[in-house]
Amino acid sequence: ETGVTQSPTHLIKTRGQQVTLRCSSQSGHNTVSWYQQALGQGPQFIFQYYREEENGRGNFPPRFSGLQFPNYSSELNVNALELDDSALYLCASSLGGSGLEAFFGQGTRLTVV
């Protein structure tokens, strides 16, 4: 167990809807990163939050947005869902800039129909 929890574990949404995924980081970690993993692919970096500020973004459109709260937990929001958004969404908790490993949650499996 990494101490990183994600909710919900599974979710089914309809195209055009909006979704919010949640992540609780490991105690003592101030950085949360979000990744999207399509079936059969490696995870792709969406964005990172460090001390409540966005700290880097991957090649994802603005309808992917996020928040980090004072307790360093985080949300990933996706608006106007598309079928291609169906994927496993992973969050990773780390101590920002330490060059140490990131600890991943179990992921949220999002299906868009």
Added chain:
Amino acid sequence: SQQGEEDPQALSIQEGENATMNCSYKTSINNLQWYRQNSGRGLVHLILIRSNEREKHSGRLRVTLDTSKKSSSLLITASRAADTASYFCATAPPSGSEKLVFGKGTKLTVNP
């Protein structure tokens, strides 16, 4: 886009054999990490090797890093059926941040 490329894409071996997976990457790194993933669940961190290290061991795992060739290998010795999983390499940029770039992974099957 993904920086790392694992090789092979799939590997099937018998229990007790050694499994070797390779990873190549394109840009400078601070460190390279290997992760395991069981059946589409979360990623489990296995080992981290820094850019100034050449080899690292952890239990039955041995990782090498060749920064001149931009490549790394993961060796699992005396494999077990429980090692069946997908294995990913991930590189961290020179800044040391945790914005990891993953490869597509190697799917390892260990047959009992």
